[in-house]
Amino acid sequence: MDKLEMRHTLLAAKARKKLSWDDIGSAIGMSPVWTASACYGMNSANHEVAHTLCDVLGVDADVAEALMAFPTKAWDEAIPQDPLIYRLYEVVGVYGETLKDVIQEKFGDGIMSAIDFSMEVDKIEDPKGDRVLLTLNGKFLPYKSW
Structure with missing residues (x-):
């Protein structure tokens, strides 16, 4: 699983469980901002945090492997529209x-x-x-x- 598929899986699970980033960050012992960034694929998690996050969101362990992978921190260079x-x-x-x-x-x-x-x-x-x-x-x- 790559970081993009991981991101879609985690964001879908977050929505399905109706959890906030504060809820998830608290459950895994990390800040909500860092937690969101890791789920978006811009940070890597250690083994314990990755597996705890997967447990909290009810996703498969292959997602944890993607969470632990070192990211390439790149973004679209176009002027953002949001x-x-x-x-x-x-x-x-x-x-x-x-x-x-x-x-x-x-x-x-x-x-x-x-x-x-x-x-x-x-x-x-x-x-x-x-x-x-x-x-x-x-x-x-x-x-x-x-």
Whole structure:
């Protein structure tokens, strides 16, 4: 089974069981964002997590093998059409250079790791309309000279 077939199998099982990413992440001891990313094929799971996830969703063990396989982290380079994904793309387009400048001013010449990284999505209730709080937490990796 490849990552694409795994993704379809897991998302269908999630829908069939009517579970949220919070439910599944809690059941397997992982964050909901990481759990969703693994199910979408962008992260690999260790043996225990992969098999526990398959048990929670009631899918065959061959799905666990696909979950444990190392992913190729690639995406379509076209401008996204989904409104939510497009807005995130827009945020990086509008604020990307600003964020780079501010981060490098505070830390020096380097990047934020997406390997030593965590992400959370929180809902902030507000009478003027609920707010989305995205927390991206990555280790700073300075460029080195040699």
